[in-house]
Amino acid sequence: MKYILMMNTMKAGTGVPAWPKKDLQAHIAFMMSLNKELHERGELVSAEGLSFPDQAKLVRAGKDGRPITDGIFPESKEFLAGFWIIDVDSPDRAYEIAAQISAAPGPGSAPLYMPIEVRPVMSAPPQEML
Amino acid sequence: MKYILLMSGSKAGVEGYQAWPPKDIEAHMSVLRKISDALTASGEFVATQALSGPAEAKVVRGEKNRVPVTDGVFPESKEFLLGYWIVDVASPERAYAIAGRISAAAGPGGVPTNVPIEVRRFATRESKSK
Numbered sequence: 001m002k003y004i005l006m007m008n009t010m011k012a013g014t015g016v017p018a019w020p021k022k023d024l025q026a027h028i029a030f031m032m033s034l035n036k037e038l039h040e041r042g043e044l045v046s047a048e049g050l051s052f053p054d055q056a057k058l059v060r061a062g063k064d065g066r067p068i069t070d071g072i073f074p075e076s077k078e079f080l081a082g083f084w085i086i087d088v089d090s091p092d093r094a095y096e097i098a099a100q101i102s103a104a105p106g107p108g109s110a111p112l113y114m115p116i117e118v119r120p121v122m123s124a125p126p127q128e129m130l
Numbered sequence: 131m132k133y134i135l136l137m138s139g140s141k142a143g144v145e146g147y148q149a150w151p152p153k154d155i156e157a158h159m160s161v162l163r164k165i166s167d168a169l170t171a172s173g174e175f176v177a178t179q180a181l182s183g184p185a186e187a188k189v190v191r192g193e194k195n196r197v198p199v200t201d202g203v204f205p206e207s208k209e210f211l212l213g214y215w216i217v218d219v220a221s222p223e224r225a226y227a228i229a230g231r232i233s234a235a236a237g238p239g240g241v242p243t244n245v246p247i248e249v250r251r252f253a254t255r256e257s258k259s260k
Contacts, residue, residue, distance in 0.1 A: 004181060006211065049253040050134065057222075057249045059135075059229035061242055067230030069249075080136065080211070080250065085179075091188075092198075098190035099198035113192040118200075119211070120182040 002045060002087050002121040003094040005101060007114060009053070009081040023107045030104050038086060038097065045085035053079040085121065094118050132176065132252040133225035135215040135232060137245060141184045141206050154238045161235040169217060169228065176216035184210040216252075225249050 019027070038044035056079055058070045073079075084101070088094050098118050103111040139147075150158070169175035187210055188202045215232065219225050229247040237243035 051251040051253045055251055057226065058246045059226050059233060059249055060244050060246050061230045061234030065234050067226040069226050095190050095198040095200055099193040102190055102192050115189045115191045118188045118190055120186055122180045122182055
């Protein structure tokens, strides 16, 4: 069964690039090693990092169907920072991987304990909606 | 350049959608399928995915005695990711135009839903998708 693991960040919390270089390198090395392990176990479907919230836009269709973009958000708004799609045997395995990501090292190699949202992925829309 | 278009909604919003008349749901799905077909034809389509409803969402934060700490009780108003489209386009404006079309998909009675679609650029130069 497929799950998506989502890592969120607040606009105000995008200070990652300001971490000391060695802490940033240790964090990235941890993520790369975890991705390699998930890939070797055949559990990794995809993993992506998104650009920072300062580049995010919210789009709504106008009356004429043209896009209306908005890009001003409160500092406290949460944004998706990146995600993993995994194919695992049980929800417990998905939670286990999410906990590993949650405990990724931050400044001074202390675990970050980031909240990671875990959701089953639907392989197709439910029949009653087609 | 790759962009992800994120559609979010609250538990109440999802329940409202499930209560639409079947023909309105069919018309809505049909517009979304046409958008996916057009993106496939233009070579801009990378992936699209619907997620299970907020009722199945869990947030994992760290571990206690090597057991992941999960939380699954959220306020009714909390917004969750419902689904996404990944597109590979020539410009941000093209990504906004696609988001505008998704936002303008018809809802009950053929009225555009105008749901907000968050548009984010991928931070990775090359997709790690397999």
